[in-house]
Amino acid sequence: MDATIEVHDLRKRFGRAVAVDGLSFGARPGQVTGFVGPNGAGKSTTMRMLLGLDAPDEGRATIGGRPYRELRAPLHEVGALLDAGAVHPSRSGRDHLLWMARSHGMSRKRVDELIELVGLGTAGKRRAGGYSLGMRQRLGIAAALLGDPPVLMLDEPVNGLDPEGIRWIRGFLRALAAEGRTVLISSHLMSELEDSADHLIVIGRGRLIAETSVAELLAAASGERVALRTAARTEAMGLLAREGATVAANGPDSLTVTGLTTQRIIALLTEHSVPFSEVSAHRATLEEAYMELTRDAAEFQAVVHAADGTGHENGDPR
Numbered sequence: 001m002d003a004t005i006e007v008h009d010l011r012k013r014f015g016r017a018v019a020v021d022g023l024s025f026g027a028r029p030g031q032v033t034g035f036v037g038p039n040g041a042g043k044s045t046t047m048r049m050l051l052g053l054d055a056p057d058e059g060r061a062t063i064g065g066r067p068y069r070e071l072r073a074p075l076h077e078v079g080a081l082l083d084a085g086a087v088h089p090s091r092s093g094r095d096h097l098l099w100m101a102r103s104h105g106m107s108r109k110r111v112d113e114l115i116e117l118v119g120l121g122t123a124g125k126r127r128a129g130g131y132s133l134g135m136r137q138r139l140g141i142a143a144a145l146l147g148d149p150p151v152l153m154l155d156e157p158v159n160g161l162d163p164e165g166i167r168w169i170r171g172f173l174r175a176l177a178a179e180g181r182t183v184l185i186s187s188h189l190m191s192e193l194e195d196s197a198d199h200l201i202v203i204g205r206g207r208l209i210a211e212t213s214v215a216e217l218l219a220a221a222s223g224e225r226v227a228l229r230t231a232a233r234t235e236a237m238g239l240l241a242r243e244g245a246t247v248a249a250n251g252p253d254s255l256t257v258t259g260l261t262t263q264r265i266i267a268l269l270t271e272h273s274v275p276f277s278e279v280s281a282h283r284a285t286l287e288e289a290y291m292e293l294t295r296d297a298a299e300f301q302a303v304v305h306a307a308d309g310t311g312h313e314n315g316d317p318r
């Protein structure tokens with residue numbers, strides 16, 4: 001089966017709210033594709049449409065060229081984790097998987113293999129109601145993998161995990177992609193996707209903001225900025241500005257310079273005997289790049305104003 005995920009001009013409204021607004025993107029086999037956007041951007045709704053749980057108003061959401069409802073053996077074609085809490089609390093993790101396996105004609109052996117693979121071990125025999133979030137995520141991922149599907153879709157799999165859980169899931173997802181699977185994972189935090197995603201789909205207000213590789217996004221956000229550390233801040237600022245650079249001071253001895261290369265800055269400072277202790281190309285973090293991209297997304301501002309408790313739009317004093 002062709003394991004490509006494709007979304008084309010997808011639209012979905014809930015009453016007056018537009019959840020997904022003409023979204024198009026793709027996710028390919030052999031890659032972890034990060035699906036990132038602020039809270040309320042439309043990630044879960046898009047995944048739900050890909051999984052046939054919500055019907056699009058317009059557009060197409062397909063897996064291997066077909067909508068979910070037309071897949072012949074869905075469990076063997078797509079594995080999904082939307083809500084890690086969706087397990088009966090009094091049933092053990094293993095029994096939950098056995099129940100799913102039996103209803104789809106899969107073996108007990110497959111269940112035991114998966115319990116080992118996701119690192120649940122003996123916890124598999126304990127009541128799922130007593131599981132930590134990390135254990136519930138592992139169980140959910142095991143359930144998604146039951147039918148050994150070439151496509152995996154996980155909604156916020158890293159959210160709420162401890163550092164060890166995050167490390168495990170990153171490595172695990174990368175290994176699944178390395179086996180040739182298509183892995184789509186959503187997150188509202190770009191930093192969660194650092195070190196795990198190869199490709200990024202960034203959305204805001206139901207629309208595509210960027211579809212890019214992690215490397216390209218970082219290069220674009222890093223721009224031509226150079227970080228300069230000098231004890232002679234005023235002198236350096238005057239000199240570089242006269243040479244056409246834009247210079248911003250960020251601290252008593254640190255400047256950010258735009259418009260001149262690192263080599264040219266070093267040559268000028270040396271020529272004019274301006275002391276400096278560091279000149280380096282600025283490298284943006286993934287989080288900085290993301291903040292720049294989503295600055296205008298209204299949901300993002302809404303999160304900020306909800307957090308500061310004003311209940312006002314940002315910059316709107318009413």
Ligand SMILES: Nc1ncnc2c1ncn2[C@@H]1O[C@H](COP(=O)(O)OP(=O)(O)OP(=O)(O)O)[C@@H](O)[C@H]1O
Nearest residue numbers: 014017019037038039040041042043044045046188
């Ligand atoms: N069943 C529903 N009924 C009404 N509105 C909905 C429904 N599902 C989603 N929405 C709205 O659609 C928009 C997109 O929501 P969605 O959950 O897809 O975003 P998200 O990017 O997954 O956000 P989060 O990171 O918070 O999970 C939001 O404004 C949300 O309130």
